[in-house]
Structures are given as structure tokens and as C-alpha cells.
Amino acid sequence: MYPFKYHRPATVRQAANLLAKHEEARPIAGGHTLLPVMKQRLAAPPHLVDLSHIEGLGEIAMQGRALMIGAAATHAEVAGSATVQAAIPALAELAAEIGDPAVRHRGTIGGSLANNDPAADYPAAVLALGATIVTSKRRLKADQFFQGLFTTALDPDEIITKIMLPLPKKAAYCKFRNPASRYALVGVFVAKRPGDVRVAVTGAGADGVFRLSAAEAALQKRFHSKMLGGLHVAADGLTSDLHGSAAYRAHLIAVLTRRAVEAAQARPDKVAAQPAALEPVS
Amino acid sequence: MAKISLTVNGRAVTANVDPRTLLVQFLREQLRLTGSHVGCDTSQCGACVVHLDGKAVKSCTTLAVMADGHEVVTIEGLAPDGAALHPMQQAFYEHHGLQCGYCTPGMIMTAVDLVQRKGHELSEQTIRDELEGNLCRCTGYQNIVMAIAAGAKAMAPGGAA
Structure with a gap:
């Protein structure tokens, strides 16, 4: 790892100022993507701005009819939060399956979104749920936020502060893990929202996470796995690598979409979030 | 160099570290607590797992400066x-x-x-x-x-x- 200067701001504003002031400075929260990349010398930021001492950046709470998750909330905190488990159980389950226990103790939702790894789990949830990503500068819709492999709408001096997730009626996430790395070879997040149905796919797109409009249209008519009988996923635009061909990933997308819809259907219907009234999902 | 103060296996420790020092390097090379191992150095193998504020973390993927003010327990601290x-x-x-x-x-x-x-x-x-x-x-x-x-x-x- 190349040397760098270490900064520890106490507020988001200070952190954003440091990022603006120092060219090529990078923010660090859990460091579970950035540090491995720096160790491999694929990144050599001259300045690191540590976000982990900013008060309240990892808060999780209901705000009106939306679930708010602070950017610095770790995967373990999201997975273990009774608020998340009650509001969007699929999201708690997704977080519980990221990496391994030690990684979940450090990795954060904001870091995962800002990195936009094509095999990351959170982008599928955030895109399917139609979340809003709140930053130090503005509010970004998930549809604007993800802009291709490891690319987002974030400016270099912009910091994610929280994610606002409108509550779906039902949702579920299904992933097929690479048997060796345990990363999602394909992951599908399905959300039946009050007004529409959204389906987002991670792990498969050559440009990163994307919405599966054909499945959305079919499920819009009726939210049932039977509606996906004729679903054909084209291999165009999908990743092909040593782990699986584009055609294989296309096949997995169709299978996992059906399984996700079935898993979502099996959940009780939900009108409003009542964190205390619902059984947490372990 | 950055000055850090933390608790390691119940003992208060203050030290100067280069900010790029990994927690596992700090534990092994500066504190001579060589029970935590470096296996893969890519956060996959878990040979370096220690507890940071009571939670298992991979000390090869944590900077020593990020443990400043926190509590670390290594295998040596169990007995x-x-x-x-x-x-x-x-x-x-x-x-x-x-x-x-x-x-x-x-x-x-x-x-x-x-x-x-x-x-x-x-x-x-x-x-x-x-x-x-x-x-x-x-x-x-x-x-x-x-x-x-x-x-x-x-x-x-x-x-x-």
C-alpha cells in the first residue's frame, strides 16, 4: 500500500470539504473494498478521509412511510435491525448474506452503493425498491444513481449520507452464489410496490445492475410467478466470463426472478410499517 | 505518523503508526502479538480475525488508525x-x-x-x-x-x- 495522509472529520461537511480540497482524496468507511484495492496498488489515493467518526451516520429509523438507513450502517447492523426486519424483511435478509460475518461487521451500505460493484447485492435492492440516495449535495433517485460498472452519479467530493427506502408491499431477493467466491453470480430483487412492480438484477449485467422491464410488465398485470411463464431473458448485454456464459446468466435470471416472486408471495401482505407488531425474520 | 491510543487485551496502548499500517501489522510487528496470522491478506481466509469492540473483524482489512479509541482483543487475550x-x-x-x-x-x-x-x-x-x-x-x-x-x-x- 502506498502512503497517504489520513483525515478524521467529525461532520459530513468537514469530510466533503476535505474531499473537495484534496484532489484524488477518497472517503473510507468500513474499507472493505478500498483497502484491498489499495493493497493491490490498484488505487493510491494520497488522502483518505475516514467517515467512521461522524456521529449518527449509521442511524436506522422509520421516517414517515420510508425506511431510512444511514450510509455508515454496517451489513450486520442492517441485518440485525428490528426496524429493517419489520419494514423490509427482504433487505435484512439480503444484508445477512453479504460476504462473511467479519466482513458484515465492517462493510457499509453507503460504501457498497458508492462502489457499485457489478456483483454487489445492495444495488439490486436499492434499484428495485426505488430508493432515494441522499448525499451531502442532493437527493438522487436510484435510477439516476447507478451508471455502469463501478460508476455512479456521485461527484468525487460527494458523500452518501443516507438511503431512503419507500416500503414495498412485498419484496424478496434471490441470488445464485458463485460456489467458490460466494459472490452473486446472479441476484434478483423483486419489489411489489403500492403503484408498480420493479425487478432489478445484479451480477449479470455487463453495465452493472439493471431493471428487468419484461418481468416488470408481466408482474404488473398480476404479481404471481405464473405470469413469468413466457419470460425470455436475452443474453445480449450480459456478462460472460470464466464463471458463467451470458446465456447461463440469462437462464439464471429467469429462474431467480420466478423464485424471488414466489418468496415474496409467501410473505404476509403489508400495508404500513409497524415495527413492533411484526415478527422479526431471523 | 499518527498517534493512536487503544485498548489491546485489556491493556491501554499508545503508539505512533504510519497511517497505512494495517491493524494486523500493528498487532504483530509493533506489539509483538503474533497470534493473529496473515494468511491471504485479501480478507478471505480469516486467519487474522480479532475482536474490535467485541465484534469479529479481519485485521488485515482494517487500518490501525481506525482502531484508535477502540478495544481490540486478540487470541492472546482469551487466556x-x-x-x-x-x-x-x-x-x-x-x-x-x-x-x-x-x-x-x-x-x-x-x-x-x-x-x-x-x-x-x-x-x-x-x-x-x-x-x-x-x-x-x-x-x-x-x-x-x-x-x-x-x-x-x-x-x-x-x-x-
Whole structure:
């Protein structure tokens, strides 16, 4: 790892100022993507701005009819939060399956979104749920936020502060893990929202996470796995690598979409979030 | 250099570190606590697992400066100063949960964290799932899983190894 200067701001504003002031400075929260990349010398930021001492950046709470998750909330905190488990159980389950226990103790939702790894789990949830990503500068819709492999709408001096997730009626996430790395070879997040149905796919797109409009249209008519009988996923635009061909990933997308819809259907219907009234999902 | 103050195995430690120092480097090279191992150095193998504020973390993927003000427990902290082995260490000993021993400190720190989170009655499947981030290249995990199940029970108040 190349040397760098270490900064520890106490507020988001200070952190954003440091990022603006120092060219090529990078923010660090859990460091579970950035540090491995720096160790491999694929990144050599001259300045690191540590976000982990900013008060309240990892808060999780209901705000009106939306679930708010602070950017610095770790995967373990999201997975273990009774608020998340009650509001969007699929999201708690997704977080519980990221990496391994030690990684979940450090990795954060904001870091995962800002990195936009094509095999990351959170982008599928955030895109399917139609979340809003709140930053130090503005509010970004998930549809604007993800802009291709490891690319987002974030400016270099912009910091994610929280994610606002409108509550779906039902949702579920299904992933097929690479048997060796345990990363999602394909992951599908399905959300039946009050007004529409959204389906987002991670792990498969050559440009990163994307919405599966054909499945959305079919499920819009009726939210049932039977509606996906004729679903054909084209291999165009999908990743092909040593782990699986584009055609294989296309096949997995169709299978996992059906399984996700079935898993979502099996959940009780939900009108409003009542964190205390619902059984947490372990 | 950055000045850091933290608690390591119950003792207050203050030191100057280069900000790029990994927590595991700091523990091994500056504090001479060589029980935490560097296996893969890519946060996959878990040989470097220590507890940071009571939670299992990979010390090869944590900067020493990020542990400033926090509490670290390493394998050396489980049975300080030659005291009787921690129940989880004793269980690894009794069930022969190791061969070469390289992964063992990380396995044990992960196992203790697991018991703290999920309790003393752990199914085989739970243990195997939770060991996703700890690799052993000698055995077949069988005895490690048995050791953790036994160690979890032994860690219960009044539990026997």
C-alpha cells in the first residue's frame, strides 16, 4: 500500500470539504473494498478521509412511510435491525448474506452503493425498491444513481449520507452464489410496490445492475410467478466470463426472478410499517 | 505518523503508526502479538480475525488508525498470562480442531464471536455457514465444527467443556 495522509472529520461537511480540497482524496468507511484495492496498488489515493467518526451516520429509523438507513450502517447492523426486519424483511435478509460475518461487521451500505460493484447485492435492492440516495449535495433517485460498472452519479467530493427506502408491499431477493467466491453470480430483487412492480438484477449485467422491464410488465398485470411463464431473458448485454456464459446468466435470471416472486408471495401482505407488531425474520 | 491510543487485551496502548499500517501489522510487528496470522491478506481466509469492540473483524482489512479509541482483543487475550485456556480453545484442543494450526487463532476468534451473537446451542449448519470467512486448508472442517459446537456449550454459564 502506498502512503497517504489520513483525515478524521467529525461532520459530513468537514469530510466533503476535505474531499473537495484534496484532489484524488477518497472517503473510507468500513474499507472493505478500498483497502484491498489499495493493497493491490490498484488505487493510491494520497488522502483518505475516514467517515467512521461522524456521529449518527449509521442511524436506522422509520421516517414517515420510508425506511431510512444511514450510509455508515454496517451489513450486520442492517441485518440485525428490528426496524429493517419489520419494514423490509427482504433487505435484512439480503444484508445477512453479504460476504462473511467479519466482513458484515465492517462493510457499509453507503460504501457498497458508492462502489457499485457489478456483483454487489445492495444495488439490486436499492434499484428495485426505488430508493432515494441522499448525499451531502442532493437527493438522487436510484435510477439516476447507478451508471455502469463501478460508476455512479456521485461527484468525487460527494458523500452518501443516507438511503431512503419507500416500503414495498412485498419484496424478496434471490441470488445464485458463485460456489467458490460466494459472490452473486446472479441476484434478483423483486419489489411489489403500492403503484408498480420493479425487478432489478445484479451480477449479470455487463453495465452493472439493471431493471428487468419484461418481468416488470408481466408482474404488473398480476404479481404471481405464473405470469413469468413466457419470460425470455436475452443474453445480449450480459456478462460472460470464466464463471458463467451470458446465456447461463440469462437462464439464471429467469429462474431467480420466478423464485424471488414466489418468496415474496409467501410473505404476509403489508400495508404500513409497524415495527413492533411484526415478527422479526431471523 | 499518527498517534493512536487503544485498548489491546485489556491493556491501554499508545503508539505512533504510519497511517497505512494495517491493524494486523500493528498487532504483530509493533506489539509483538503474533497470534493473529496473515494468511491471504485479501480478507478471505480469516486467519487474522480479532475482536474490535467485541465484534469479529479481519485485521488485515482494517487500518490501525481506525482502531484508535477502540478495544481490540486478540487470541492472546482469551487466556491471558498463561491462565487456563478459554473454553473455546480447550474445545479445539480436545476435539483436535486443527492440524497445522495456522488458521486456528482466527477460527477461535470467529467462533467466540459466533457464540456471542447466536448463543450456545449451535447447529452444524449454522456453524458451517458462519465459517464462510475462515479457511482451513488442512482438515475438512469436521473437527473444527465439532470443536465449535462443544466450545459453545462450554461457554454457557456453568457449562462444562
